[in-house]
Amino acid sequence: MYQADESASTTCQAQTTCPYCGVGCGVTATLENGALTAVEGDRQHPANYGRLCVKGSALHETLGQQGRLMRPRVDGTEVDWDTALEAVASRLTSIRQAQGNEAVAAYLSGQLLTEDYYVANKLFKGFLGTPHLDTNSRLCMASAVVGYKRAFGADAVPCSYEDLEEAELVVLVGSNLAWNHPVLYQRLKVAKTRNPLMRVVVIDPRVTDSCEIADLYLGLKPGSDARLFNGLLSWMAAKGKLDRVYLERHTQGFDEALAAAREDAFDLESVAADCDLDAEALETFYYWFASQLHVVTLYSQGVNQSSSGTDKCNAIINCHLAGGKLGLPGAGPFSITGQPNAMGGREVGGLANQLAAHMDYHTPGAIDLVTRFWTTDRLVPTLPDAPGHKAVELFEAIERGEVQALWVMATNPAVSLPDAARVRAALAKCPLVIVSECVTDTDLLAYADIVLPASSWSEKDGTVTNSERRISRQRGLLPPPGEARHDWWIMCEVAKRLGYGEAFAYTHPSEIFDEHARLSGFENVADTGRRLFDISGLAGLDRAAYDALAPIQWPVTAQAPHGTARLFEDGQFATDNGLARLVPITPRGPEQRLSAARPLRLNTGRIRDQWHTMTRTARAPRLMNHRAEPFIEVHPDDALAYGVADQRLAVLTSEAGEYRARVRVANAQRRGEVFVPMHWTDRFTKQARSGALISGYTDPLSGQPESKHGAVALAPLSTAWEATLLVSEALSDAAPWCESDYWARIPMRGCQRWQLASGQVEHDWLERLAAWLPEAATLWCEDAGDGRLRAAAVKDGRLCWWAMIGPPAELPGLAWLEQRFNDSELSDTHRRRLLAGCDDGAADSGATICSCHQVGQKAIVSAIRDGDTSVEALGARLACGTQCGSCIPELKSLIEEERAHAKPTPDTQVA
CATH class of the missing domain: 1.10.10.1100 (BFD-like [2Fe-2S]-binding domain)
Known part of the structure; x- marks a missing residue:
């Protein structure tokens, strides 16, 4: 059962769900005396069967009240909840009265629970009457959504994780599964070990860790995915590898799609040349795909984050439809979600072009249906009659002054959106910015007029939906700290003050989930055009049944009470005539064009041990050790050509902004291209926000930004010195050293590590350290000729700070020094070894x-x-x-x- 074991009074276990990627791993949490002390994979959960990645394994290390928002703030002053809620309600009312409903907007997150999302969508679209509610899922999943809807008639991932174990061929496209969805990668790896006949193809501009299990690697030119799959469709037709029976019975549009593919990809050699691939390797992939029935194509941000991402998705889906490779075990086009509840948010209408329960504004009768469902005895909602602004458009509307109030929940658009400087200027201009957040150190809070402290993982209680449509419970294990409250509660309280209390009288998330489930089944019958998303089989759960809810895949109906593992097995789709659509695709190159001034193609992405903007993962110091600083990955030839060196600092410049980081020279990187991670923010480094380099081009259909195809110039960052400073937590707040040309903050246990660099010559380092730090150096050694210095300050037997002037390559392993900051009193032996930074004879274990x-x-x-x-x-x-x-x-x-x-x-x- 998915309930806490309360057999012991001081120790118990509870099952919940991991809050990171869209794999949706089950987690077994151990609580001792009211504190969460350990986590492990839930062996019963069908998404992971006990596996957890390093981020999930460190979840209990990310908790604690330090750095948490505890009280509401209005105009910079802490207030009680009544004051904050009245301020939200009165200011929203004033703006709506003066400017109209559409002057109000919300920007949500795939880290909200489905119940939070449902209340937000109902409040903003249903009762505030604004269509301008969008989500950061727009940045990672929107093109996949539109691709599915164009092909299948619904935002419906057809596959299940079990299909990875049934497949004969698995194709990874634009997905570094090993780093971004590591548990799913391990599951695939085990399946390949058990089935030696299974083949894996990796299609990616970079040689990533996912290539470890690849039988074939295709390092294609960025942006050429659609041409590659158009070529596959054309090749299948030329070689007689189409499933003509499936095409005739279950699809439409094949002739048009094939004509477009043939016009674009008229022969294999031209496709190989356009994709910068070896023709023989490309034909091997085409042969493998065409010859196997059980093929799964996994694709993610590398496909989606493009100004033509939707077309790339449909180019992939076209090939599966043409070969009849879906609706059966081990087959299908499988979009892998980037966030824990991106799909749950879409289920309730979390995108600006959606209403609720997978209904859109253009769905016949949808506005009337949702209106009637949400109507109470005295309240009738006023739904908008057309879609609202998608994410990038939304902030452009704020910039123009059309949107006057923005409520942001659980995300950081000041970092994650493209053209970040423009986004920040829009936020600064907006008359009312409300932020629901759980931590104190996000970049967004500088722009907030009202700050509302929200609950976080281990406190939130509700449901999430993973990449395979599996709904799981995320259980509240601990009470929210201070005065933090759940997002759904906050919105309900605002709704009451706006006069909508009758429609938002929820007392528990189970009541919200029940309403969500009932809406999914409301008038959802074949006679009126059945909607594929339907969880009406879960309606009517009482609180105990909701608390005990086991993971289950939608649809969940009277006909499928135990859920549905695989969609479209009967060849019937959610289109008007039940036929899937093949879509003609004409590939387009990136909108961010290379030039003499910006000759390098920029790719952005995630790294193994970090998540989004590091507000959670950076609280676990061991997750900072694999890649401690922001970096620029460069091919050796490009490093030589542009005068940069491995582990030295460099700067990227684009049309939109600048990025400073440490170089990592890697043969895995294609020449003429660079890669940077997406995670660092102004809280952790001076100028290494990837969003600052990306211009605001978007897919015209999905609105998803083109984050994978920037255009940049590369040059060394001129430095006169580099330094490493370790500072106790008590001395970390002021940080006057942040005036340096480069800095990166790296949390450690008991201290903070700072990597610093500047182009300004420093003549007296002891004097500089004395100006920076309140405690004077008590130990130091200096080599003035080489500009090297090591120094430390000890006060009352405790280490206050430690510094090394010199490149970080000269650092000792820092584990020993980290321990010294946690010593209540240094021993004489440890004091003598401080400047060396390690025990006598101790070996540095390296990165x-x-x-x-x-x-x-x-x-x-x-x-x-x-x-x-x-x-x-x-x-x-x-x-x-x-x-x-x-x-x-x-x-x-x-x-x-x-x-x-x-x-x-x-x-x-x-x-």
């Missing part, structure tokens, strides 16, 4: 590779050279790779690189 067990690269290389030349042998010696498995691709790469230096083992020695 962290295995975050689960904190195993560094140097330790791994040493073990390989001692003869541990397999992942299993390294795991036996160092424990790396034995928990979540995310580091295994890097371990294999190190083994390959170091094999020549390894000692011969008894098996390899010559007698």
Whole structure:
């Protein structure tokens, strides 16, 4: 059962759901004396069967009241809830009366629970009468949604995770599954081990860790995905590999789609040239895809985040329809969701072009249907009659002054949206910005007029829906700290003060979920055009049944009371005539064009151990060790051409802004292209927000920004010095060193690490440190000739700060110093070793590779050279790779690189 085990008074376990990526892993949480002390994968949950990635495994380390918002604020002053709620209601009313309903907007997040989303959609669209409610899911999933709707008539992912185990061929397109959805990657890896006949193809401009299990890698030119799949459709037709029976019985539009594909991709050699691929390798992929029936194509942001992302999605779907490769085990086009509840938000109408329950403004009778359902004895909602502004358009409307009030919940558009400087200017101009947030250190709060403290994971109670349409409970395990409240409660209280209390009289999320389930089934019958999204089989659950709800995939109806694992098995689709549509595709290149001034193609994305803007993951210091600073990944040839060097600082410039970070030279990167991570914000670095480099071009159909195709110039960042400063938590707040040309803050246990650099020459470092820090240096050693210095301050037996002037490559391993900041009193031995930064004879383990067990690269290389030349042998010696498995691709790469230096083992020695 999915209930807490209360057999012991001080220790219990509860099942909940991970709040990170869209895999939707079940989590078993252990609570001791009211505190969450450990998490592990829920062995019963069908999304992960006990597996967790390193982020999920560290969830209990991200909790605590430090840095949490505890009280509401109005105009910078802390107030009680009544004052804050009255301020929200009165200011919204004033703006609506003066400017009209559409002067009000909301911007939501895929990290809200479905119940929060439902209340928000009902309040803004139903009773405030504004269509301008959108979500950050627009930035990751919108093109996939439109692609499915064009092809199938509904936003309906046809596949289940089980299909990965049934497939004969799995194609990863624009998806670094190993880093972005690591549990699903491990599941695929196990399936491939069990079925040696399974093949995996990776299609990606970068050689990523997902290539570890690839039988074929296609490093295509960015933006050429649609041409590649048009070529596949054309090739299938030329080689007689179409499923003519399926096409005739279950689809429409094939002739037009094929004509467009043939016009674009008239022969394999031209497609290979346009995609910058080897023609033989491309034909191998085409043959494999066409020859197998059980094919799953997994695609994600690498496809979606494009000004033609929708067309790329439909180019993929066209090939599956043409080969009859969906609606059966191990087959289908499978869009992998980027956020924990992106799909749940879409179910309730969280996008600006949706109403509710998968109904759109153009759905016949939908406005009347939702109006009648939401009508109470005394209240009749006033729904808009047309869609609202999508995310990028919304902030342009704020900039123009058309939208005067914006309520942002659980997201950070000041960082995540493209052309971030323009977004920030719009926020600064907006007369009313309301922010519901759980932490104090997001970039967005600087623009907030009203701040409302919200609950977070481990406190929120409701449901989420993962990438395979599986609804799971996210259970509240702990009370919200201070005066933080649930988002649904906050909105209901505002609704009451606006006069809509009768429609928002919920006392528990189970009541909201019940209404959501009833709306999904309301007049949802074949005679009036059946809607595919239907969870009416879950309507009527009482609170106990809701609390015990086990994971289940929609649709859930009287005919399918246990859910539905796979859609379209009967070949019937959610279109007017029941036929799937093939869509003619004419590929288009990126809107952000390369030029002599900006000659490099920019790619952005996620890294293994971080999540979004790091408000949660950065609270677990061990998650900062794998990639501690923002970086620019560059091919060696480009590094040489542009005068940048590995581990040195560089700057990227685009039409929209600038980005400063440390260079990582990598053969895995294509020449003429660079990669940067999306996570860093102004709270963690001076100028490394990826959104600052991206212009605001969007897909004309989905509104999704073109975040994968920036155009940038690269140059070294001129520096006179670099420094590392470790500062106790008590001394970290002021941070006058942030005036440096470059800084990055890296949370550690008991201290904060700062990497600093500047182009301004510093003549007296002890004087500079004295100006920065209230405690004077008590220990130091200096080499004035080389400009090197190490210094530390000890007061009352405790380490206050430690500094090294010099490049970070000269740092010792920092684990020993981190421990010293947590010593209540330094021993004489430790004091003598402070400037060295380590125990006498201690080895530096190097950059962290295995975050689960904190195993560094140097330790791994040493073990390989001692003869541990397999992942299993390294795991036996160092424990790396034995928990979540995310580091295994890097371990294999190190083994390959170091094999020549390894000692011969008894098996390899010559007698």
